[in-house]
Amino acid sequence: MADPEAILDALAAGLSVEKAAKRFHAPIAEVRKILRDEVERCRDGEHMREVWTLADRRLAAVELKFYNKALEGDGDPQSAIVFVKTSDRRATLAGANMPQNHVLQVVSTPPEAKSSTRQIREALDNVLGITSRERELEDKELYSDDMLTADEQAELDQLRAVREAKREAEREAQGKQDFGPAKPH
Numbered sequence: 001m002a003d004p005e006a007i008l009d010a011l012a013a014g015l016s017v018e019k020a021a022k023r024f025h026a027p028i029a030e031v032r033k034i035l036r037d038e039v040e041r042c043r044d045g046e047h048m049r050e051v052w053t054l055a056d057r058r059l060a061a062v063e064l065k066f067y068n069k070a071l072e073g074d075g076d077p078q079s080a081i082v083f084v085k086t087s088d089r090r091a092t093l094a095g096a097n098m099p100q101n102h103v104l105q106v107v108s109t110p111p112e113a114k115s116s117t118r119q120i121r122e123a124l125d126n127v128l129g130i131t132s133r134e135r136e137l138e139d140k141e142l143y144s145d146d147m148l149t150a151d152e153q154a155e156l157d158q159l160r161a162v163r164e165a166k167r168e169a170e171r172e173a174q175g176k177q178d179f180g181p182a183k184p185h
Contacts, residue, residue: 002026134159
């Protein structure tokens with residue numbers, strides 16, 4: 001079996017799977033399997049954390065070296081630039097300095113347009129004082145294959161009674177207003 005690292009390096013350098021198989025005297029299927037295994041390994045979050053940890057350690061060493069060089073004597077501007085770029089790269093790697101061009105904008109989907117039937121129903125419910133919960137329970141009672149539970153039926157009866165009591169109180173108040181005692185002329 002050919003060295004997987006050498007095959008991967010050849011593929012990374014631009015060799016096709018077929019040419020890599022020919023160069024390393026390996027079957028094409030074996031080269032594809034080596035590549036597939038590497039893809040799976042790289043998809044693994046644990047592997048990526050290992051790679052980033054090692055990259056961060058290397059960058060930290062470079063950062064420290066150029067930081068000290070930048071401060072020596074009168075200061076070395078080129079070392080300061082390397083230090084700043086290395087520091088920026090470490091921050092980006094850690095997610096603390098995410099470039100603006102990679103920011104995703106999350107857009108919520110617009111609400112579904114209501115049918116005219118639904119609009120009329122909601123208008124009538126509003127006029128009649130039917131709450132959304134009462135409507136939900138009534139729809140379940142009338143249109144669902146599931147029956148209302150005893151608690152839901154009791155809740156629906158209560159909502160209807162409260163609504164009816166409000167309407168009765170409004171009618172009484174309206175009646176007293178319309179047919180109150182006659183005013184002297």
